[in-house]
Amino acid sequence: xxxxxxxxxEEELDQFLKVIIKVYRFDFSSYSRESLKRRVNRVLALEKxxxxxxxxxxxxxxxDYFSHFVEELTVNVTEMFRNPAxxxxxxxxxxxxxxxxxxxxIWHAGCSTGEEVYSLAILLQEANLLERSLLYGTDLNPQVxxxxxxxxxxxxxxxxxxxxxxxxxxxxxxxxYYTVRYGQALFKEELRRKMVYSVHNLATDQSFNEFNLILxxxxxxxxxxxxxxxxxGLFTQxxxxxxxxxxxxxxxxxxxxxxxYYTYLNKQERIWLKL
Amino acid sequence: MQEQAYKLVVIxxxxxxxGAVMKIIPELSPNxxxxxxxxxxxxxxxxxGFITNILQDKSPLFIKEAEEKExxxxxxxxxxxxxxxxxxxxxxxxxxxxxxxxxYSRPSIDVTFESAAxxxxxxxxxxxxxxxNTDGAExxxxxxxxxxxxxxxxxxTAEVDTMPQAAIKTGQVQHILTLDxxxxxxxxx
Ligand SMILES: C[S@@+](CC[C@H](N)C(=O)[O-])C[C@H]1O[C@@H](n2cnc3c(N)ncnc32)[C@H](O)[C@@H]1O
Numbered sequence: 001x002x003x004x005x006x007x008x009x010e011e012e013l014d015q016f017l018k019v020i021i022k023v024y025r026f027d028f029s030s031y032s033r034e035s036l037k038r039r040v041n042r043v044l045a046l047e048k049x050x051x052x053x054x055x056x057x058x059x060x061x062x063x064d065y066f067s068h069f070v071e072e073l074t075v076n077v078t079e080m081f082r083n084p085a086x087x088x089x090x091x092x093x094x095x096x097x098x099x100x101x102x103x104x105x106i107w108h109a110g111c112s113t114g115e116e117v118y119s120l121a122i123l124l125q126e127a128n129l130l131e132r133s134l135l136y137g138t139d140l141n142p143q144v145x146x147x148x149x150x151x152x153x154x155x156x157x158x159x160x161x162x163x164x165x166x167x168x169x170x171x172x173x174x175x176x177y178y179t180v181r182y183g184q185a186l187f188k189e190e191l192r193r194k195m196v197y198s199v200h201n202l203a204t205d206q207s208f209n210e211f212n213l214i215l216x217x218x219x220x221x222x223x224x225x226x227x228x229x230x231x232x233g234l235f236t237q238x239x240x241x242x243x244x245x246x247x248x249x250x251x252x253x254x255x256x257x258x259x260x261y262y263t264y265l266n267k268q269e270r271i272w273l274k275l
Numbered sequence: 276m277q278e279q280a281y282k283l284v285v286i287x288x289x290x291x292x293x294g295a296v297m298k299i300i301p302e303l304s305p306n307x308x309x310x311x312x313x314x315x316x317x318x319x320x321x322x323x324g325f326i327t328n329i330l331q332d333k334s335p336l337f338i339k340e341a342e343e344k345e346x347x348x349x350x351x352x353x354x355x356x357x358x359x360x361x362x363x364x365x366x367x368x369x370x371x372x373x374x375x376x377x378x379y380s381r382p383s384i385d386v387t388f389e390s391a392a393x394x395x396x397x398x399x400x401x402x403x404x405x406x407x408n409t410d411g412a413e414x415x416x417x418x419x420x421x422x423x424x425x426x427x428x429x430x431x432t433a434e435v436d437t438m439p440q441a442a443i444k445t446g447q448v449q450h451i452l453t454l455d456x457x458x459x460x461x462x463x464x
Pocket of ligand 1: 074075076077078079082109110111112113116138139140141144200201202203204216217218219222248373
């Protein structure tokens, strides 16, 4: 089977990305190449395209298929309280600073299906901070945002999430925050009403507000250095002095032109303080 | 074995493989020049520095976890970080990826082997060790097809032989060696 698998070449990918820019103004050319190639090959295999040309034709001629394709191209894998130690650090080191604010604005950039947003809302609730908070979840993909807004998560994942929640320093039981129906957990309205979801493309869109905390986790690893730097510029513009920036476990500001604007609050958990 | 300008060694394994690399890596000559990448299955929450630290304790070579966008450097042993796939870009830098597991594994051996094969072609050596699943077999086949050299641990000497057996079944394995023979082979490159 492996012998027959269709794989896109470097040149074919270049050409394909150019066509996408031209037709849809979506630019994936600054994404990490290898990961992107794997995603395209995955679509070719899963959807049994006979050739690259066939896939390209489908993408160009059908905008609905294109949005499905974008969804397949970007990695949406996420979970609640991903890296519990990170959430614990937020709670212990960042929340006391946020508590000094009258109004707390938080931006989850590249929030995917919203698990991270719900996780933070729960911890804010337990710290009595949710009432004066607003959590903005943005992503380039409208489909994942739709799911995030619904507040529905499959129950099969809840056991892991409950364990993560406890390790994050959760004070009660995760089941306090949802009701189960038809195999789905519906998270409570009191959490959802503090969230705003909207489409935002980090590669092309501008800063749209000022935030006390920006989380952008497991998104920048898919970007090349130039695009990463552009996004750090966007975040720097969107944070006041004293604001916080949180990245994913393997992401860093260290090699960026903007690193001098920040100092580590917690190096291990990748949380920076803007100076 | 044939003379070739090898530029990278990738080593994969699952159950029992930490023990196996603990045997191999400390025995390598301090002058060993090629970069080595270790892709070992372990639990997502396993402490990241663990393998790096125990190996560094015993080895003359420099051991570190592979980092996002880091260039692949000589005389360095890179450990693929837990819970991420490790890829190699065409400019020979690392990139990480948290997409779906492959063969129930992240990092997946196939993912790294295939990505390395693509850019290192005939300058690559792939070694597959003990393990209880079939991750790595396709990667080994891909390395062979790209002109690289493929080695698997002799199944009778593996803690669990599923992984080496699956690789051998692809018909693309060139050498079946004991761990001591692997050490000898690498030190004589
Ligand atoms: C792996 S998920 C990360 C989810 C969550 N932050 C976490 O750490 O679990 C990456 C998300 O980034 C989004 N993304 C990729 N490129 C983007 C861009 N240019 N602008 C905004 N979001 C983007 C993807 O659609 C995907 O939902």
